[in-house]
Amino acid sequence: MNLSKIKIPKPVIIKEIEKNSPYVKTFTLQSYIKGHKFENVAPGKFCNIWIPNLDMKPFSISDFENNLISFTVKKIGKTTTYMHEKLKKGDKIGLMGPLGKGFNIQGKNILLIGGGFGLAPLRYLLNELIKKKLNIISLLGFKSEPDIFFLEIFEKKSNNLHITTEDGCMGEQGRCTDQLDYIFEENKIDQIYCCGPEPMMVKVLAFAIEHNINAQFSLERYIGCGIGLCGKCALNGKFRVCIDGPVINSLNLKELSDFGEFKLTKNGSKIKIE
Ligand SMILES: Cc1cc2nc3c(=O)[nH]c(=O)nc-3n(C[C@H](O)[C@H](O)[C@H](O)COP(=O)(O)OP(=O)(O)OC[C@H]3O[C@@H](n4cnc5c(N)ncnc54)[C@H](O)[C@@H]3O)c2cc1C
Ligand code: FES
Incomplete structure (x- = not known):
């Protein structure tokens, strides 16, 4: 070792x-x-x-x-x-x-897609992207009003901001992935960065592949050792979120059949993602 x-x-x-x-x-x-x-x-x-x-x-x-x-x-x-x-x-x-490995900064017309505490890494990424004067569109999805945070930051620093809430209390009613077609039609996007609930990221991955857009995703799994030894954070027994990720690009992610389907628990048993 x-x-x-x-x-x-x-x-x-x-x-x-x-x-x-x-x-x-x-x-x-x-x-x-x-x-x-x-x-x-x-x-x-x-x-x-x-x-x-x-x-x-x-x-x-x-x-x-x-x-x-x-x-x-x-x-x-x-x-x-x-x-x-x-x-x-x-x-x-x-x-x-x-x-772990972070986001690889690339592209000129960026779409940031975040939900839940997925906004945490995207906030830091946004702060770095604006230093490079890139065109940034942010698409943020929340369930309801108490779940909304970092709105002022994304509003101030993005060139364009789209918000969805599941109960319609702010922005468009529905999920943020409902807005992807519209945003893609209205804008020239060459890079997506995404972090949020896994079912949402599954939809974004499918969209990115269909439209041939580079995309990077930040994954979440149970972290045991954090240094690549215990395997508890692995997808398909090979991609260890703690050292190979948490960020992964769309080309590598689409090869991992566990994504959106299964995760390992603290004791190492494999369970279905709901
Ligand atoms: C790479 C990585 C980055 C992360 N970044 C952030 C971040 O920036 N901000 C943040 O708030 N969290 C983040 N998390 C998740 C965070 O680690 C968990 O929320 C935390 O471990 C929960 O610990 P706890 O002791 O409070 O909950 P526990 O007592 O361990 O869990 C309580 C209950 O909540 C459930 N639970 C635990 N984690 C989650 C979860 N993530 N979502 C839904 N249910 C859960 C458990 O199954 C259990 O039923 C990240 C996780 C990973 C792997
Ligand atoms: S947490 Fe142990 S290998 Fe990743």
Whole structure:
């Protein structure tokens, strides 16, 4: 075993906590080690956040500026509820990473498609894309009003913004994938970046293949070791989300029959994705 692969969490201090919606908070972290600079930070990569005496969980980097690294966390279960309810500014936690492979920045006319906490990596990507002065169209899908976050950011920084909500409280009623044909007819798109619920990404993959557009997707699976050893994050037993991903391009993704169909649980059993 290559021991140089093994990473340990480094101490960080919570510099700021911002509430983005009833269930979403952004934690901005600063290194606890004087003079330490975060390295290899890029959109699409993730870190394992270690909460002492609780657990370590993966989160996409949602921004990085002036050596401050941010993570946008949806309250779902044990760890994320603790993060939302107990963590406060000044607390010390652990950070392992950046891990994995991020987005490859290419194309001139970009379509960002996000849903749920998929907006987290796309926010950081958006901040990098605007530095390159690219044409950016954002398509964001939410269930209902309490699920909406980062709207002002995408509104301000995209050339064009499309919103869908399932209950019709904002934007077009329905799912964001319902808008793909319309957006494609109205715009010249040469690159799609997508992160969100897997059934949504399945539709975007089919659309990208049908229209021959380059697309990159950020996948989510249960992360065990985070360094490519345990195989719990694998699709088809070969693509390990923790080191081969989480970002994957459409050509490689269409070869993985587990995508949209099956995932491994914490104990390694294969279950159907609902
Ligand atoms: C590469 C990667 C990047 C990620 N980036 C982000 C991010 O930027 N922001 C973010 O909020 N989350 C992100 N996640 C998901 C995040 O890791 C989980 O939400 C977190 O592990 C949940 O931990 P918990 O202890 O709170 O929940 P647990 O107590 O482990 O789970 C509680 C319940 O929620 C279910 N559950 C767990 N995770 C999810 C999920 N993702 N969706 C739906 N149900 C779930 C479990 O099955 C269980 O029933 C990412 C995951 C991966 C693999
Ligand atoms: S989490 Fe262990 S191999 Fe990916």
